[in-house]
Amino acid sequence: MFADERKTQILFLLNQSQSILVSDLATSLDVSETTIRRDLQDLEEQGLLKRTHGGAITFQMASFEPSMVEKADFYAEQKMQIAKQAVAMVKTGDTLLLDSGTTTLQMARILPDQNLTIVTNSLPIGTELSRRKNIKLVMLGGELRSNTEALVGAYCEMILQNIHVDKVFLGANGIDLFKGVTTPNSAEASTKRAMIQTGRQVILVADHSKFGQIHFAKICDVKDLSCIITDELPSAEYLSEFTKQNIAVKPPLSDAWEEDG
Amino acid sequence: MFADERKTQILFLLNQSQSILVSDLATSLDVSETTIRRDLQDLEEQGLLKRTHGGAITFQMASFEPSMVEKADFYAEQKMQIAKQAVAMVKTGDTLLLDSGTTTLQMARILPDQNLTIVTNSLPIGTELSRRKNIKLVMLGGELRSNTEALVGAYCEMILQNIHVDKVFLGANGIDLFKGVTTPNSAEASTKRAMIQTGRQVILVADHSKFGQIHFAKICDVKDLSCIITDELPSAEYLSEFTKQNIAVKPPLSDAWEEDG
DNA sequence: TCGTTTGTGCTTGAATGTGCTCATTATATT
DNA sequence: AATATAATGAGCACATTCAAGCACAAACGA
Numbered sequence: 001m002f003a004d005e006r007k008t009q010i011l012f013l014l015n016q017s018q019s020i021l022v023s024d025l026a027t028s029l030d031v032s033e034t035t036i037r038r039d040l041q042d043l044e045e046q047g048l049l050k051r052t053h054g055g056a057i058t059f060q061m062a063s064f065e066p067s068m069v070e071k072a073d074f075y076a077e078q079k080m081q082i083a084k085q086a087v088a089m090v091k092t093g094d095t096l097l098l099d100s101g102t103t104t105l106q107m108a109r110i111l112p113d114q115n116l117t118i119v120t121n122s123l124p125i126g127t128e129l130s131r132r133k134n135i136k137l138v139m140l141g142g143e144l145r146s147n148t149e150a151l152v153g154a155y156c157e158m159i160l161q162n163i164h165v166d167k168v169f170l171g172a173n174g175i176d177l178f179k180g181v182t183t184p185n186s187a188e189a190s191t192k193r194a195m196i197q198t199g200r201q202v203i204l205v206a207d208h209s210k211f212g213q214i215h216f217a218k219i220c221d222v223k224d225l226s227c228i229i230t231d232e233l234p235s236a237e238y239l240s241e242f243t244k245q246n247i248a249v250k251p252p253l254s255d256a257w258e259e260d261g
Numbered sequence: 262m263f264a265d266e267r268k269t270q271i272l273f274l275l276n277q278s279q280s281i282l283v284s285d286l287a288t289s290l291d292v293s294e295t296t297i298r299r300d301l302q303d304l305e306e307q308g309l310l311k312r313t314h315g316g317a318i319t320f321q322m323a324s325f326e327p328s329m330v331e332k333a334d335f336y337a338e339q340k341m342q343i344a345k346q347a348v349a350m351v352k353t354g355d356t357l358l359l360d361s362g363t364t365t366l367q368m369a370r371i372l373p374d375q376n377l378t379i380v381t382n383s384l385p386i387g388t389e390l391s392r393r394k395n396i397k398l399v400m401l402g403g404e405l406r407s408n409t410e411a412l413v414g415a416y417c418e419m420i421l422q423n424i425h426v427d428k429v430f431l432g433a434n435g436i437d438l439f440k441g442v443t444t445p446n447s448a449e450a451s452t453k454r455a456m457i458q459t460g461r462q463v464i465l466v467a468d469h470s471k472f473g474q475i476h477f478a479k480i481c482d483v484k485d486l487s488c489i490i491t492d493e494l495p496s497a498e499y500l501s502e503f504t505k506q507n508i509a510v511k512p513p514l515s516d517a518w519e520e521d522g
Numbered sequence: 523t524c525g526t527t528t529g530t531g532c533t534t535g536a537a538t539g540t541g542c543t544c545a546t547t548a549t550a551t552t
Numbered sequence: 553a554a555t556a557t558a559a560t561g562a563g564c565a566c567a568t569t570c571a572a573g574c575a576c577a578a579a580c581g582a
Contacts, residue, residue, distance in 0.1 A: 003529070019266055022569080032531050037570070052263040053538060053569060062265050080308040106308050123387050123400070127324050130384055130410055139384070139412050141402030141420045149391055151400050155423065159402045159416045264539070283559080293541050298560070314548060314559060527580080537570070543563090551556070 006031070007039050014049055014058060021055040078207045078231035083107040085229045085250050086169055086205055090116070094166045097195055098125050100150035101171030103205045111135070119165060121151040121191065138163070145188065152191040160194040168199030170225075172206055174213030177241050180222055182215040189217035201226040208232035222247070267292070268300050275310055275319060282316040324388055337363075339468045339492035344368040346490045346511050347430055347466055351377070355427045358456055359386050361411030362432030364466045372396070380426060382412040382452065399424070406449065413452040421455040429460030431486075433467055435474030438502050441483055443476040450478035462487040469493035483508070 001009075006029055013028075014020050022040070026033045044051045050062040083106035090096065092114045098104045100122030108118075108125045113134050120126055121140040129137050142156030170192060174182040181204065183189050196202050196219070204225050211234040222241070227248040233239065234249070242249050262270075267290055274289075275281050283301070287294045301317050304310050310317045344367035351357065353375045359365045361383030369379070369386045374395050381387055382401040390398045403417030431453060435443040442465065444450050457463050457480070465486050472495040483502070488509040494500065495510075503510050 019263060033569090034531060034571095035529080038530090050265070052265050055263060057263060057266055061269060076308050080306070083308075109308070109311070123384075123391055124324060126384050126405070127388055130405055130407065133407075137405040138416070139400065139402050139405060141400050141412075141416070144387070144391055144398040144400060146391065146394075151402075155399070155402070155420045158419060158423075162416065162419075294559085295541060295561095296539080299540085302561095524582085525580105526582100528578085530575100530577085532575080533573090535571095537568105539568080540566085542565085545560105545562090547558105547560070549556105549558075552554085 001029070003039070006035075007043060010036075010039055010043065010056075011048060014056060018061045019052075019055060019057040023054075025055075075207045075209065075231075079103045079106050080110075081231050082205050082207060082229050083110055086203065087111055089167065089203065089227075092116070095119070095164075097165045097168040097199055098122065099168070099170045099192060099195060100125065100148050101205075103207070104169055104171055107169065107205070117165075119163060121156055121195075123149045123151070142191070145185065148185075148188065150188060150191070152185075152187045156191050157194040160191075160198050163198055165199050167201045167203055168195050170195060170202060170204050170219075172204060172219060173210060174215045175204070175206060175210050175222065175228070176212060176214045177222060177238060179214045179218065181219040181225070182213070183217055183219055184215045186217040189219045192219045196220055196224060203227045203229060205229045208234065211235070211238060262290070264300070267296075268304055271297075271300055271304065271317075272309060275317060279322040280313075280316060280318040284315075286316075336468045336470065336492075340364045340367050341371075342492050343466050343468060343490050344371055347464065348372055350428065350464065350488075353377070356380070356425075358426045358429040358460055359383065360429070360431045360453060360456060361386065361409050362466070364468075365430055365432055368430060368466070378426075380424060382417055382456075384410045384412070403452070404448075406446065409446075409449065411449060411452075413446075413448045417452050418455040421452075421459050424459055426460050428462045428464055429456050431456060431463060431465050431480075433465060433480060434471060435476045436465070436467060436471050436483065436489075437473060437475045438483060438499060440475045440479065442480040442486070443474070444478055444480060445476045447478040450480045453480045457481055457485060464488040464490060466490045469495065472496070472499060 009029060010025060022033050022036050025036045040051050040056050043049050049056045050059055079102055082103055086107050087110055095117040098108060098118060098120040105122065105125055105128065108128045113132050115134050117136045117138065118129055119138045119140060121142065123144065126137060126139050129135050140151055140156045140159050142151035142153040145152055172181045172183055183192065202225050206228065208230055223245045225247050227250065228242065229250045231251065233251050239249065270290060271286060283294050283297050286297045301312050305312050311320055311323045340363055343364050347368050348371055356378040359369060359379055359381040366383065366385055366389065369389045374393050376395050378397045378399065379390055380399045380401060382403065384405065387398060387400050390396050401412055401417045401420050403412035403414040406413055433442045433444050444453065463486050467489065469491055484506045486508050488511065489503065490511045492512065494512050500510065
């Protein structure tokens with residue numbers, strides 16, 4: 001039996017049972033386990049299955065996303081990476097402003113229960129943090145936008161004009177070198193703009209898909225940011241511009257960084 | 262079964278019941294509880310579920326989790342009666358202010374999905390109403406008091422000074438003819454006082470146990486109320502005083518009432 | 523024939539997955 | 553508020569599986 005025949009056979013067997021053992025394959029195909037492992041490695045590189053310890057499984061078996069998780073949020077894992085990076089910037093005693101958004105919500109979830117003051121305009125973030133003992137929570141008020149569960153408007157901005165925080169963690173839908181940071185809704189853009197005014201450091205959290213996107217309402221220019229946390233380095237063009245404007249860019253993989261911006 | 266298969270299975274089971282026990286998972290997946298805990302830890306890190314003591318819950322579930330205050334509520338049934346009475350006073354198009362508290366939370370839950378504007382300083386009420394399509398929600402901002410999940414303080418009152426509503430539904434801990442309406446916390450009392458200023462009609466929702474009680478911080482005099490909704494008629498002394506001051510008293514059993522006060 | 527390439531199997535140290543124990547912490551009970 | 557009960561996390565031990573390097577053999581072209 002040729003190697004390619006064997007690989008086809010492996011895929012056939014796998015599709016029947018959804019998961020399969022290296023040892024079983026070795027027995028039934030009458031080759032050593034080493035050979036099977038090499039085959040599985042090839043097949044995984046071709047994206048045809050997912051290896052596990054002791055065997056392999058189909059992608060349907062491996063991926064939780066499609067039907068399982070309610071929100072078909074494809075970037076859930078990346079957002080968690082970004083959230084971890086962001087949380088790493090937080091120090092005990094800090095006063096933070098968390099904008100509404102899924103990434104900042106993840107941040108709130110993994111925020112350590114240390115002495116902190118958190119300001120937010122996001123209802124779910126508020127609910128999440130309301131149970132924490134060592135976190136002092138200040139909600140911004142205002143009208144609720146139901147799509148984003150964010151509070152916006154004049155009342156919100158009225159409070160923002162009266163506070164000052166150490167770090168603002170901002171979400172956005174698009175980042176473009178020329179058009180700046182943008183979002184679809186103008187009321188939210190206005191609120192986000194007010195948020196930027198309240199913070200010494202403005203940190204944008206955005207996955208790589210946001211680079212190059214442009215949406216209706218402009219929030220600010222790229223130069224108004226102190227730091228961008230993302231999951232994948234943007235193109236050299238973006239990077240050099242960020243460097244020129246002294247904006248720190250933090251992808252999740254690296255470890256040590258300076259904490260200025 | 263491989264670890265990844267097992268994790269997929271965990272998510273599948275979790276999505277069916279919204280919450281799940283470590284012990285049940287260990288039994289049905291035939292591994293030790295230690296292993297299940299490790300799986301849950303991984304899944305939590307990926308942002309796919311929220312761990313609790315003894316198991317895990319979905320994020321949707323997490324925001325519904327009843328607060329401590331609500332659990333230990335002996336008068337739940339009475340409060341539901343009061344809430345029904347209160348909701349009966351609401352008309353389409355009304356602008357309402359809902360104070361924080363378990364009775365007003367019940368109100369929010371049974372509020373018909375008609376054209377309404379609701380202002381509230383309660384985080385759980387906000388969460389409850391955020392899903393309603395025909396209700397425009399305005400959150401008051403401010404610092405969160407963790408016992409009551411109410412927003413209080415200067416920022417809250419700043420917004421209150423800028424709004425006006427048709428009806429204020431107020432909660433309190435004590436009602437006494439001489440000492441007035443009282444609550445244990447002075448910050449909340451101050452906020453409630455500001456609420457009273459914003460409304461044409463001030464409706465107090467309070468079960469019968471509150472009559473005669475006096476707490477630390479005074480909110481207002483009895484005469485400042487337009488209406489009291491309760492579950493059991495108070496003593497003749499109270500009733501005659503209320504009548505004298507033209508305050509409507511509404512126990513739940515009766516049906517027809519005039520809607521002035 | 524030789525040297526090279528390709529496929530396969532073996533060996534070994536390292537990595538991974540799992541379950542157990544026990545001190546600590548969270549929750550429930552009184 | 554104090555105690556009892558249960559759940560957790562950290563560390564350890566054990567078994568299994570893996571990756572990488574080496575060895576061997578068959579296939580192939582010169």
